[in-house]
Amino acid sequence: MYKFLKKFWLFGLIAPLFMLGEVSMDLIQPRMMRIIIDDGVLGLNNSNVGDLSLIIEMGIKMIGIVALGGISGVLSGVFANIFSQNWGNEIRKACFKNVMNFSFEQTDRFSTGSLITRITNDVTQIQNLAAQCVRGFVRTSLLFFGGIYCVSSLNLKFGVVLACVLPFVIFSVMFFILKAAPFFDILQAKLDRLNNVLRENVSGARVVKAYVKEDYELKRFEKANNELVDTQLRVLKFFSYMSPISNMLFNIATVVIIKLGAIDVQNAAATPGSIMAAVTYISQIMHSVMMLSNIFQTVSRGKASGKRLNEILNTQPIIKDGDFDGNTEIKGKIEFKSVSFSYPQGNGELVLDDISFSVNPGETFGILGSTGSGKTSLISLIPRFYDTSSGSVYVDGIDVKNYKLNALRSKIAVALQRSELFSVSIKENIKWGSAFADDEEIESSAKTAQAYEFITAKAEGFETMVGEKGMSLSGGQKQRVAIARALIKNAEILIFDDSTSALDLKTEAKLYKALKENYESVTKIIIAQRIASVKDADRIAVIDNGKLSACADHKTLLAENEIYRDIYESQLKGEAKLG
Ligand code: TTP
Ligand code: MG
Numbered sequence: 001m002y003k004f005l006k007k008f009w010l011f012g013l014i015a016p017l018f019m020l021g022e023v024s025m026d027l028i029q030p031r032m033m034r035i036i037i038d039d040g041v042l043g044l045n046n047s048n049v050g051d052l053s054l055i056i057e058m059g060i061k062m063i064g065i066v067a068l069g070g071i072s073g074v075l076s077g078v079f080a081n082i083f084s085q086n087w088g089n090e091i092r093k094a095c096f097k098n099v100m101n102f103s104f105e106q107t108d109r110f111s112t113g114s115l116i117t118r119i120t121n122d123v124t125q126i127q128n129l130a131a132q133c134v135r136g137f138v139r140t141s142l143l144f145f146g147g148i149y150c151v152s153s154l155n156l157k158f159g160v161v162l163a164c165v166l167p168f169v170i171f172s173v174m175f176f177i178l179k180a181a182p183f184f185d186i187l188q189a190k191l192d193r194l195n196n197v198l199r200e201n202v203s204g205a206r207v208v209k210a211y212v213k214e215d216y217e218l219k220r221f222e223k224a225n226n227e228l229v230d231t232q233l234r235v236l237k238f239f240s241y242m243s244p245i246s247n248m249l250f251n252i253a254t255v256v257i258i259k260l261g262a263i264d265v266q267n268a269a270a271t272p273g274s275i276m277a278a279v280t281y282i283s284q285i286m287h288s289v290m291m292l293s294n295i296f297q298t299v300s301r302g303k304a305s306g307k308r309l310n311e312i313l314n315t316q317p318i319i320k321d322g323d324f325d326g327n328t329e330i331k332g333k334i335e336f337k338s339v340s341f342s343y344p345q346g347n348g349e350l351v352l353d354d355i356s357f358s359v360n361p362g363e364t365f366g367i368l369g370s371t372g373s374g375k376t377s378l379i380s381l382i383p384r385f386y387d388t389s390s391g392s393v394y395v396d397g398i399d400v401k402n403y404k405l406n407a408l409r410s411k412i413a414v415a416l417q418r419s420e421l422f423s424v425s426i427k428e429n430i431k432w433g434s435a436f437a438d439d440e441e442i443e444s445s446a447k448t449a450q451a452y453e454f455i456t457a458k459a460e461g462f463e464t465m466v467g468e469k470g471m472s473l474s475g476g477q478k479q480r481v482a483i484a485r486a487l488i489k490n491a492e493i494l495i496f497d498d499s500t501s502a503l504d505l506k507t508e509a510k511l512y513k514a515l516k517e518n519y520e521s522v523t524k525i526i527i528a529q530r531i532a533s534v535k536d537a538d539r540i541a542v543i544d545n546g547k548l549s550a551c552a553d554h555k556t557l558l559a560e561n562e563i564y565r566d567i568y569e570s571q572l573k574g575e576a577k578l579g
Contacts, residue, residue: 001126001309004090011083012130016138018076023142025069027150030280032062034154034273044271076135084130091309092123101317104385105345110312113196118312121191122305129302136295143288147281154274154281155264158257162285165253169246169289177296180238183231184304190228197224235297242293250286254279318344319384319405326407328396332361332492332523334382339391341377351377353546354391359539361492364516364524366534368567369543375527376417378543379495383412395493413491415499417527419482421473426455426481427462433485445487448514450507451480475502483511487519495525505532512536531568540564 005012038044040055099107099115107115148166152159201208201217208217257278264270341352351374359365367375380386381393384400393400400408413433421429430442437445442462446452454477458464466472466481473481479502486494494515500508512533515524528534535554542549542557542564550561557564 001091001306001313004094005087007090008083008086011079011086012134015076015079015083015134018072018079019135019138020142021072022069022076023139023146025065025072026143026284027146027281028065029062030150030277030284032058032065033280034271034277036273037276038271038273042272044273080131080135083134084127087130088123088127091126091313092119095119095123095309095312098312098315098317102315103318105343106315106318108345111192111196113194113199114192115312116199117188117192117195118305118308122188122308125298125301125305126309128298129306132295132298132302136291136298140288140291140295143284144292147285147288151278151281151285154278155261155270157260157264158278161253161256161260162282165249169249172245172249173242173289173293173296176238176242177293177300180235180297181300183235184300185307187228187231187235187301188304188308190224190231194221194224194228197221239293239297243290246289247286250282250289254282257282319387321404322402324398324402324404324407326403326411328398330361330396331411332521333394333396334359334493334523334525335394335397336378336381337392337394339381339388339393341381341386341389343377344386350389351546352381355548356391357541357548357551359523359525361523362521363539364512364526364537366537366540367525367527367543368529368531368534368540368564370567371529373543374546375543376497379414379497379525379527382493382495383409383414410489411491412493412495413486413489414495415479415483415486415497417497417499419478419499421466421478421481423466425463425465429466429481430462430484430488433488434490437488441488442484444518445484446480448487448511448518449480449484450503450511450514451477451484454480476504476507479503480511491522493523493525494519495527497527498529500526500533501529508533531564531571 036055036058039046040051040058043049043051096119099119102110110118148159148162151162197217197220201221208214258275261270261275261278265272265275335358336355339352339355340350342348342350355378367378369375377386381388382395382400384403384405387401395403395408395411422432424432427442430446431437433445434441443452446455446462455462455464464472479499483496483499486496486499500511503511509532512526526534526537531554534540537554539551539553540557541551542561544563549563550557552560558568
């Protein structure tokens with residue numbers, strides 16, 4: 001994290017310098033007060049005759065000093081904030097950038113709620129820490145040590161009294177801080193938990209309502225919330241013990257100093273003004289110790305947060321870039337050679353087992369298989385969402401691992417099984433697939449996706465806003481907008497992962513016909529559970545429990561492959577029953 005300080009270190013240096021100014025002014029004031037009392041009021045150096053003009057002069061000087069201290073304080077605050085806010089900003093950007101490069105398993109490992117807490121709350125803790133270090137910490141230590149020096153220089157006996165009390169104060173402060181420190185890690189983890197529950201409920205609001213699970217979820221939230229509050233209270237408890245104890249010790253010191261001072265005044269070894277000044281210094285030292293506890297809270301929290309942010313920053317993306325820039329002669333060829341795969345976060349069970357096949361440029365290639373057979377897993381190896389466990393995948397004759405990720409992924413457009421849309425207009429959602437697309441292209445891809453009619457039938461047409469997660473569209477409409485978005489990318493390879501499942505057979509057939517006509521040279525991979533969706537494909541791969549059972553056209557499969565025939569017959573019967 002420290003490398004992000006490079007640009008702002010100067011601000012972090014200037015802030016304490018101004019703080020030095022502020023504290024010096026604070027420390028000068030009691031001394032001036034002493035002169036006002038001893039010489040101005042009591043006239044100790046002038047046979048007990050007071051000096052009004054000296055009082056006025058010192059008063060004006062004190063106002064000036066207070067103003068100067070105030071200005072220094074403000075400037076110190078401004079520079080400390082520039083320093084800490086900018087640093088936090090850089091950390092936040094770097095974390096986000098790293099998270100964007102995480103593979104799915106890495107995101108899962110952190111959990112979404114935790115990633116959000118880290119990038120928001122933990123960064124704020126670091127910003128507080130930075131501001132405290134260059135400002136609060138400097139102020140506290142200067143007041144503390146400066147105060148001790150000033151008291152001792154007023155009267156050595158006062159210094160001795162302080163020296164007796166301070167070890168106890170420091171011991172009690174350290175004791176409570178060390179007790180509280182481990183709770184800061186726990187505190188952030190509890191916050192993760194709360195954010196996870198919150199996120200699941202906000203984004204899953206419809207499911208929660210449909211199952212009338214509000215009470216259940218409320219309890220879950222309450223539990224997470226109570227745990228957070230309990231931890232927070234435990235921390236605060238430690239710190240609330242701390243201040244009465246140190247207050248008491250300082251008050252004892254004050255009484256002793258007043259007593260010793262009074263004896264010295266009687267013996268003419270000290271002046272009343274010096275006692276007043278000493279009492280003011282003690283209250284300043286006491287104040288600095290109080291602040292110290294706040295600072296240590298911030299430091300402990302900041303340390304816990306820093307550890308969590310470093311975990312993000314130090315996580316290397318598992319899927320690493322290759323060197324190849326993607327410029328190939330062949331365009332749209334895919335080859336699987338003895339590919340086996342198991343999910344890295346899973347139990348090691350093979351989801352794909354020794355699969356080999358190839359898809360030629362421009363071919364329409366169907367993938368059929370029952371639910372859970374491994375179809376989605378199979379195609380997620382092509383854009384390298386995951387790496388194979390063994391064997392290799394080639395795109396245009398080059399191993400996908402050798403490509404620069406951007407180069408590889410720009411060759412491929414995927415309409416995912418669950419169409420994720422964004423809460424912008426339909427037009428923006430489609431255009432998202434290609435930043436350079438003009439209105440004509442947007443319309444033509446909507447037409448191919450069979451989305452044009454329903455979009456233009458809406459009052460605001462392409463400008464219709466899509467609600468969060470595509471809530472304002474029907475399932476089939478969402479799928480078609482997502483398909484239009486994939487089409488507009490003008491990729492060499494189009495992959496539809498069950499992305500026409502919510503369309504009626506007629507619309508689906510129209511879509512595939514338009515696709516064949518308008519995207520002839522593009523390689524099209526169509527995953528489906530319905531035979532009707534893939535039967536016109538050039539070839540169909542039948543996946544059964546992670547294995548490639550057969551790969552041929554509809555007729556051949558019907559004649560030769562038992563699994564295919566079974567699926568065909570069951571679907572035919574289903575349709576007959578419905579009909
Ligand atoms: P999928 O590849 O998702 O199966 P599918 O796409 O053929 O199924 P559907 O038609 O329902 O979309 O899953 C294959 C196996 O891999 C399945 O047992 C679940 C498992 N799996 C994981 O362990 N982690 C994952 O992230 C996914 C997507 C699947
Ligand atoms: Mg799937």
